[in-house]
Amino acid sequence: MAIILYDLCARDERIRFSPHCWKIKMALAHKGLPFETRPTPFTKIPEIGGGFSKTVPVIDDGGKLIRESFDIALYLEDAYPDRPSLFKGEGGRAEAKFVESWAITDLHPPLLPLIIRDIHGGLDEENQAYFRESREKRFGKTLEDMQAGRDGLVGAFRDKALAPLRLTFKRQPFLGGDTPTFADYIVFGAFQWARVVSPFPVLEAGDGVSDWFERCLDLHGGIGREMRAAA
Numbered sequence: 001m002a003i004i005l006y007d008l009c010a011r012d013e014r015i016r017f018s019p020h021c022w023k024i025k026m027a028l029a030h031k032g033l034p035f036e037t038r039p040t041p042f043t044k045i046p047e048i049g050g051g052f053s054k055t056v057p058v059i060d061d062g063g064k065l066i067r068e069s070f071d072i073a074l075y076l077e078d079a080y081p082d083r084p085s086l087f088k089g090e091g092g093r094a095e096a097k098f099v100e101s102w103a104i105t106d107l108h109p110p111l112l113p114l115i116i117r118d119i120h121g122g123l124d125e126e127n128q129a130y131f132r133e134s135r136e137k138r139f140g141k142t143l144e145d146m147q148a149g150r151d152g153l154v155g156a157f158r159d160k161a162l163a164p165l166r167l168t169f170k171r172q173p174f175l176g177g178d179t180p181t182f183a184d185y186i187v188f189g190a191f192q193w194a195r196v197v198s199p200f201p202v203l204e205a206g207d208g209v210s211d212w213f214e215r216c217l218d219l220h221g222g223i224g225r226e227m228r229a230a231a
């Protein structure tokens with residue numbers, strides 16, 4: 001039976017933009033596990049499993065519900081040990097946790113103001129109201145004010161926030177080494193989020209990080225690239 005993934009969707013249900021859900025789509029494809037997605041707008045998340053989670057992704061594997069992207073990846077690794085490994089061993093699990101922590105503290109925060117108003121633009125009316133209210137309360141600024149400075153912010157984002165990735169890709173094609181691991185999918189999710197919601201060029205063509213992202217878009221039959229980029 002196919003695993004079900006509750007996957008955040010935009011006004012157009014075909015548009016799937018959540019960075020955390022992309023991690024899991026890539027992880028499921030990496031393991032070669034059949035899965036189906038259930039398009040889920042922000043305001044419908046509380047209905048999953050009768051209030052099972054405040055966030056997506058959530059997976060349903062034969063009636064067993066799992067939430068939190070990192071825990072889902074660990075579950076898939078342990079439940080399907082004969083499939084290609086997401087972590088390449090214990091050390092890989094521990095290192096992927098560091099990559100996730102870095103993405104939360106140092107990658108998502110500077111990326112969000114570059115695309116936050118564009119995320120809102122893709123939602124339906126009910127979800128626009130929810131997104132605006134929750135995010136403006138959280139950040140103490142309007143979405144418009146947050147995104148207004150992006151032309152001035154993107155240079156520092158590329159130079160500083162992406163420096164550790166750029167340095168790494170000088171030596172190896174993936175964070176996982178010669179082949180990708182869940183660490184790659186954690187970071188991929190962030191850039192796929194930006195690619196799907198916004199035409200703003202957060203990555204510069206020809207940069208090592210951009211080259212790596214292009215490689216990731218082609219992985220697993222190109223499931224990342226199949227999702228159309230925002231125009």
Ligand SMILES: N[C@@H](CCC(=O)N[C@@H](CS)C(=O)NCC(=O)O)C(=O)O
Binds near residue numbers: 018045
């Ligand atoms: N720590 C969670 C974070 C998931 C998360 O923040 N998901 C967002 C979508 S990208 C969400 O569901 N937000 C619900 C909301 O804002 O109401 C994970 O890794 O799964």
